[in-house]
Amino acid sequence: MTDVTMDAASPTIWGRSGLLTPFNVIAGIILAGGAAILGIRFTQGLAATTNLSHTYPWGLWIGFDVMSGVALAAGGFVTSSAVYLFGMKEYKPIVRAALLTGFLGYFLVVLGLLADLGRPWRLPYPFIKSAGPTSPLFEVALCVALYLTVLFIESTPAVFEWLGLKWWRKLVGSMTIALTILGLILSTMHQSTLGAMYMVAPTRLHPLWYSSHIPVHFFVSAVAAGLAMVIVEGMISHRAFHHQVQISQDRFASINFGLAKGAAVTLGVYFAIKMVGLATEDEWQLLATGWGAWFLVELLGFVLLPCLLFTVAYRERRLTLARVAAVITVIGIMLNRFNITFVAFNWNLPAGQSYVPSWMEIWVTVAFITFAVVVFRWIANRMPIMYEHPDWKGVH
């Protein structure tokens, strides 16, 4: 075990040929392109870089970076609550990676917001200059700011173990339960309030997606997305950092089956509340329209299908199937947030006005994701993320 730790801490992990590995070169190109586009955005404006319009003020940077990013980063609060609050200790080996993914996910949200806001340097205005507490966005901003701080503190034990700062490590360790509870409160609030932001648009958002229950839809789907994202993240990181992983393949697989079971239940609940929405708002006849067909693609193909796949994967212990279901779930969440943000939004306007992201918006989004992956890699290569530090085994 000791040599694993030493190996992990050594910089040779950057690749045998130094800095110029294929990964680094591709990541460098993507990041440089993203920086150049952001340069254009802050010299020539949003009009020069995005396809945003007066009718579609929110596009990919809100629909993906903010709306999907927050949902996909839900794995942090879901796994930490399971382990620390509900006593599901068997998931402890994945908590750190999930929290780090969560932190980087929220960091990406803030980056996306900074690119999208007209005057990003005024981001703290709601808190220091002129508060608009009646706005759901005010609550989201406050919760995201606080939760980003919580996730940051929750990610520091790995840093303190890496640096050997024992006193600090003990301090943050003693805060685990309080931070986990705070994280769950803040997540419940802002995950749902992101959905509540659309309650102001009963005429502009298509009735199949608009619902007075939309905050609950957002929260439940975020839990499913978070669980699916933990499976996807584990699939990639356990391949990339397999030499660091201490737990056996069997144990890792059984953790994944547990997650698959959780995701199946959550997706089942989500499907059920979507049906309740259709029933209480009596929208069955809308299913026969073109929008209805698209709605069914999302609901059957990206909610019910992965729900069934997760169930089969759990019952028959098929890891690959669980991973396929997780990928479908992640795509499904993005599809839902895209539908709500700009596809089914302004649905009653004449065709031909719709929003399609520009290649520059897509590039910047890919660059932000790349940035998060690079940072994850840098941290996981140095700090005890994928494994337990020998000095701190079994400690909170």
Add this chain to the structure above:
Amino acid sequence: MTLTRRGFIGGALGSAAAAATAEAGTVRHFEGHPGRYGLLHDTTLCVGCRSCEAACKEVNGLPPVAEPLDDPAVFDSVRRTTDTSLTVVNRYLEADGDRAPVYRKLQCMHCNEPCCATVCPCHAFEKTPEGPVLYHPELCMGCRYCVMACPYYALAYEYEDPLTPKVMRCTMCYDRILEGKQPGCAEACPMGAITFGRREDLIRVARERIRKFPDRYVDHIFGEHEFGGTSWLVLSGVPFGQLDLEEGLTTEPLPAIATSYLGVVPLVITIYPGLLLGMYAFSKRREAVSAAEREESVARALAAAEEVTQQKLASAADRAAKDKQKAIDMAVKKALAEAQKGGE
């Protein structure tokens, strides 16, 4: 801050308390500031001359209209307001027999309860007692939630401006109103299709017109009650849906719909800590109980094993004692027998 319903609701109590107040406040109703201004657009009088567009550009210091005012081609497409055109006139129906073409002017409706103001996280909008909804660019961070929220698609954003973009919309010529003048568009209209005045007077005027000419008008004033009412009121001779104004809209203000969920937030903050600590305590207790049970069953197993051992030992000792006795008896018997033999 002026006392609007929103200000009344919002205060400094935070969104959570705000929503709770809104719930509690439903038994009271703020009708809006009496005597506030509004505008009435009578689409039956509008001829699509676009003088209002030109005047709007002039009083707001915006670049003049791109398409010549006498160019009918501009009506071939339906336009919307932009960051440089705060009002536009569209033709919704072409001439049909006796009926002239039908035009409608678009601009910010200056809602009685503006949702742009409710959803702004920076409190950059203000409903003035005079009626106009004002926007304060010096407070705006550019999230464009207001642009997204407006049910009338009336707000625009300066996407071309890289560093100081603003939301652009009709201000109802607030400064001119304070000076005692009419808004630019109302002053410029040659047909009397735009009437400026106190909102309650305009509603009376509109009712009177409908009463006098029932054949000319649809019996409805758009903006009197839609989403809690607007400062701009519209009269029409054709169903409002044909003018892209949704018919049958709720009278409930959008801000009330938009913030209805926020009342749950204080419950989450107050209920979760206790609930979660309870769950934590359950899981801890379950662990403690199972540990205690494990210990007890081990102790019981040990005790049982001990007892069995003791019994075995006792029986072994007993057996040994019996064996010994037997051996002694045998030896005695033997000795006696031998003694007897020797005696014979």
